[in-house]
Amino acid sequence: MSAPMTRGVIFVHSAPAALCPHLEWAIGSVLGTPVKMDWTEQRVAPGFCRAEIEWVGPQGTGALLTSEMHGWQHLRFEITEEPSPGADGSRWSVTPDLGIFHATVDVAGNIMIGEERIRWAYEKGDGNPSIFYQEMSIALGEAWDEELEPFRHAGDEAPVRWLNQVV
Numbered sequence: 556m557s558a559p560m561t562r563g564v565i566f567v568h569s570a571p572a573a574l575c576p577h578l579e580w581a582i583g584s585v586l587g588t589p590v591k592m593d594w595t596e597q598r599v600a601p602g603f604c605r606a607e608i609e610w611v612g613p614q615g616t617g618a619l620l621t622s623e624m625h626g627w628q629h630l631r632f633e634i635t636e637e638p639s640p641g642a643d644g645s646r647w648s649v650t651p652d653l654g655i656f657h658a659t660v661d662v663a664g665n666i667m668i669g670e671e672r673i674r675w676a677y678e679k680g681d682g683n684p685s686i687f688y689q690e691m692s693i694a695l696g697e698a699w700d701e702e703l704e705p706f707r708h709a710g711d712e713a714p715v716r717w718l719n720q721v722v
């Protein structure tokens with residue numbers, strides 16, 4: 556029995572030009588099909604490139620893509636995986652300095668924080684609202700959003716293509 560299908564988007568916010576063909580190869584190896592991305596200059600980081608591409612594949616493909624792509628120096632990217640039967644959606648945000656942030660998301664793309672995480676933040680705060688606020692900031696991935704936001708806006712008019720994973 557095969558995993559239910561889902562889809563998502565790969566947002567490469569900044570990558571050194573020399574890394575671009577290697578990223579295409581890595582993404583293609585996960586999706587099982589050659590990938591050619593439409594790279595444009597990243598206006599926020601001269602000398603770097605950006606691209607977006609949509610994908611279709613079995614549940615868990617977003618995690619596989621993130622695992623394949625993380626670890627390269629100077630690479631900023633995000634990967635989304637939409638909710639599908641029996642699985643919540645996900646978003647992975649990756650920066651060179653902060654590493655990987657993963658969040659479960661609803662159908663509208665909102666981050667969902669579990670009850671256990673909220674209770675833990677209450678306990679850690681022990682009545683101190685600033686500690687609770689700090690823990691919620693971490694749970695929401697605000698540091699990643701702050702670092703990536705300028706790169707996101709730099710690609711507002713970029714083309715996006717669909718890719719289907721070979722199953």
